[in-house]
């Protein structure tokens with residue numbers, strides 16, 4: 150598309166506002182200031198009595214910040230131009246979305262209310278969105294809110310929190326009287342917890358610190374189906390959307406709660422403590438694998454990254470709207486099915502299953518994870534020397550541990566895990582669960598997140614295997 154431009158007067162100087170399919174540009178003459186942002190970053194444009202105002206989220210110091218640019222047209226046409234810009238900036242997504250905003254005042258460092266009032270609210274208002282806001286008042290409050298959410302009222306739920314509240318929302322939606330329809334309500338997360346892995350998976354590296362990018366994702370993102378996992382434990386069914394882990398990785402999360410004052414450094418401390426104690430954990434785990442070949446998983450990742458944005462969403466969004474009253478999907482493996490299962494019984498360092506490449510800023514545990522391939526990625530990390538554990542810390546944030554020979558990396562549609570020790574930690578989406586046997590079973594594309602990309606962003610992962618040093 151040829152650039153569509155309008156001449157305006159801004160602060161006494163002449164300026165040209167223009168846009169193409171890709172970009173919005175403001176040029177002030179003589180070239181004193183220039184603003185250029187992707188067209189997707191334009192969140193509103195309107196004109197009144199010849200005065201044109203455009204709101205964009207411009208990237209400054211690695212964060213998206215709300216910026217207003219305005220000018221007066223002397224030749225008319227501002228209203229029509231603003232409308233054209235708005236339509237171009239919202240191609241494929243609806244304008245003026247209606248949100249339920251859930252804010253966890255206790256999440257992470259306790260700044261969620263400030264983040265909402267000072268950063269998110271002005272952006273939602275600038276984009277002319279409508280929202281109902283609720284502060285969560287106690288643990289599991291979000292489960293109750295999501296289980297009673299009116300269908301058809303909201304375009305999405307915005308969660309200003311960490312990953313724990315998202316876990317509660319998915320579980321609340323599963324308890325809705327119309328669970329399958331409730332699961333179609335997309336969730337957008339604004340980082341305000343101590344664990345913000347979901348934001349990194351959706352928005353890429355730095356997404357855990359970019360509130361503006363998260364608000365933009367809520368306003369402009371499209372529904373991306375994501376696999377969820379049923380957890381059946383002691384006859385009770387719940388849902389996990391992000392991770393399950395036992396062994397060292399659960400110890401360093403749940404076993405360092407008393408060191409919260411250290412921030413995310415407590416995880417590093419926990420890992421170093423694990424190197425010193427060099428403890429192994431006995432488990433039995435049976436897996437129903439879909440893929441065990443690391444190079445084939447890389448190939449699927451490559452394919453998923455190819456193709457246009459439209460193609461990606463088309464490929465991932467072919468779900469039909471469920472019928473009224475459709476129940477939750479049944480569990481296929483609740484009985485003792487063993488056909489095609491592989492069993493490992495061993496003392497291991499940890500077992501980690503998950504969806505989404507990042508589990509934290511410092512760890513890309515599942516670099517080949519895809520949003521809706523019907524699998525949770527599962528890693529069984531076998532015993533290694535202290536030296537190898539230490540060396541394994543380097544490159545963990547860009548997925549290097551994927552290539553470790555000592556790690557079984559699989560895509561699984563289900564697994565059963567049984568602790569062979571009396572005490573320990575089981576972390577599910579970062580929450581503490583009873584340390585007893587459970588079954589995990591994947592449901593393809595059951596949940597929905599908002600995304601501007603249709604895939605997870607984990608570009609730091611090098612898809613080629615490292616060259617092995619000759620010994």
Ligand SMILES: Nc1ncnc2c1ncn2[C@@H]1O[C@H](COP(=O)(O)OP(=O)(O)OP(=O)(O)O)[C@@H](O)[C@H]1O
Pocket residue numbers: 253254255256257258285286287288289290309310311312313314315317341342343344345579
């Ligand atoms: N008002 C409240 N008081 C106490 N706990 C709350 C409140 N609202 C929500 N919670 C709890 O906070 C927990 C986690 O919140 P959140 O997801 O925002 O942060 P997180 O980073 O995952 O966790 P955390 O900060 O605890 O490490 C959830 O278990 C939720 O039940």
